[in-house]
Amino acid sequence: MTQEKPRLVYENLTFFIAIAVLGFVAAPAWFFMYGFSGWTWAFAGIFWVLSGLSITAGYHRLWSHRTYKAAWPLRLFFAVFGAQSLQNSVLVWCARHRVHHRYVDDVERDPHSIKSGFWHAHMGWMLRRYPTSEIDFDQVRDLERDPIVAWQHRHYWPLTWGMNLGLPLLLGWLVGDIVGMVLLAGAFRLAFSQQCTFFINSLAHTLGKRTHNLENTARDSGVVALLTWGEGYHNFHHAFQADYRNGISWWQFDPGKWLIAAASWMGLAYELRRTPRFKIRRARLQVQFRELQERLAGSPDAMTWSETLEREYQQFKDTVAQWQAVQAERVAAGKAAIRDKWRRTELSTRYRELEYRLKMQARRLATLRQAAAAA
Ligand SMILES: [Zn+2]
Numbered sequence: 001m002t003q004e005k006p007r008l009v010y011e012n013l014t015f016f017i018a019i020a021v022l023g024f025v026a027a028p029a030w031f032f033m034y035g036f037s038g039w040t041w042a043f044a045g046i047f048w049v050l051s052g053l054s055i056t057a058g059y060h061r062l063w064s065h066r067t068y069k070a071a072w073p074l075r076l077f078f079a080v081f082g083a084q085s086l087q088n089s090v091l092v093w094c095a096r097h098r099v100h101h102r103y104v105d106d107v108e109r110d111p112h113s114i115k116s117g118f119w120h121a122h123m124g125w126m127l128r129r130y131p132t133s134e135i136d137f138d139q140v141r142d143l144e145r146d147p148i149v150a151w152q153h154r155h156y157w158p159l160t161w162g163m164n165l166g167l168p169l170l171l172g173w174l175v176g177d178i179v180g181m182v183l184l185a186g187a188f189r190l191a192f193s194q195q196c197t198f199f200i201n202s203l204a205h206t207l208g209k210r211t212h213n214l215e216n217t218a219r220d221s222g223v224v225a226l227l228t229w230g231e232g233y234h235n236f237h238h239a240f241q242a243d244y245r246n247g248i249s250w251w252q253f254d255p256g257k258w259l260i261a262a263a264s265w266m267g268l269a270y271e272l273r274r275t276p277r278f279k280i281r282r283a284r285l286q287v288q289f290r291e292l293q294e295r296l297a298g299s300p301d302a303m304t305w306s307e308t309l310e311r312e313y314q315q316f317k318d319t320v321a322q323w324q325a326v327q328a329e330r331v332a333a334g335k336a337a338i339r340d341k342w343r344r345t346e347l348s349t350r351y352r353e354l355e356y357r358l359k360m361q362a363r364r365l366a367t368l369r370q371a372a373a374a375a
């Protein structure tokens with residue numbers, strides 16, 4: 001029995017074909033025949049950066065996950081330049097994205113589940129009216145109260161046409177390169193940046209390692225991060241979605257995180273949320289334990305290692321229990337203790353000691369892994 005496919009969404013199909021022809025065929029052809037002016041290149045670059053970062057730092061980390069709070073000028077900026085990415089209004093985007101996180105990989109509920117195939121997760125989900133594409137506005141009742149979000153939703157289409165066609169037309173007229181500006185800063189920039197964003201749903205669930213969580217398909221990849229304004233550390237993100245960072249180490253490429261940090265220095269962003277270091281280490285160790293167990297299960301030396309591994313695991317559980325006890329103590333001590341300098345120092349020393357224990361344990365497990373691989 002063949003199952004009938006849901007009907008095509010002709011508006012989306014027409015748009016994607018048109019933008020691909022304009023951006024990937026007409027723009028390069030124009031470049032080889034007439035070239036683009038310096039101004040055109042400059043504006044294409046500026047729009048590319050601003051619209052891409054507005055999706056990452058605004059649509060995604062500010063509104064979908066509420067990882068920090070932002071002053072109205074920054075929210076307005078994200079709403080306007082986010083519309084330039086042509087990925088729907090904040091409300092629609094966040095409603096779908098929150099469902100993606102809640103039901104990740106579930107083919108019946110995740111709007112772009114990778115389990116339905118790479119192409120489906122990349123673009124296919126937008127081309128047919130799948131039941132999973134229905135927008136559930138109940139997911140975003142909290143965001144409807146933001147007047148900037150409500151305003152953007154009401155005026156989304158004029159705004160997006162204005163930012164993608166109106167503004168390039170105006171700038172092109174000012175610098176004397178109308179066609180070039182529309183093709184490069186409008187069409188090519190839009191088509192290219194959309195493909196990069198779509199990689200977060202396809203490539204970031206396919207390429208890379210699962211370092212923080214083995215429960216879903218999201219992966220951490222520095223290469224994908226380069227294409228997606230830092231969203232390539234997607235396994236971390238699915239494990240700790242309330243964190244304003246995706247690439248947590250200072251060397252990891254995450255312009256979204258840098259922009260939010262810079263905005264907070266300027267007083268435009270505040271209450272930035274970070275996952276406690278201990279929790280991150282604990283998650284990584286859990287993955288390491290699972291992988292070691294699986295590796296050893298098939299090895300002839302399983303008996304030799306199992307005792308060591310069991311001992312390590314007991315110690316891990318013990319460290320976690322101690323950390324939870326310190327947490328409980330801190331909560332019980334209340335605000336007075338937080339103000340007391342000695343008490344504060346004492347608590348932070350204990351936290352650091354426990355973090356250090358996990359760090360050393362991770363090192364031992366890595367050695368164990370190497371030994372098991374060599375055996
Ligand atoms: Zn997310």
Ligand SMILES: [Zn+2]
Nearest residue numbers: 200201218234
């Ligand atoms: Zn995802």
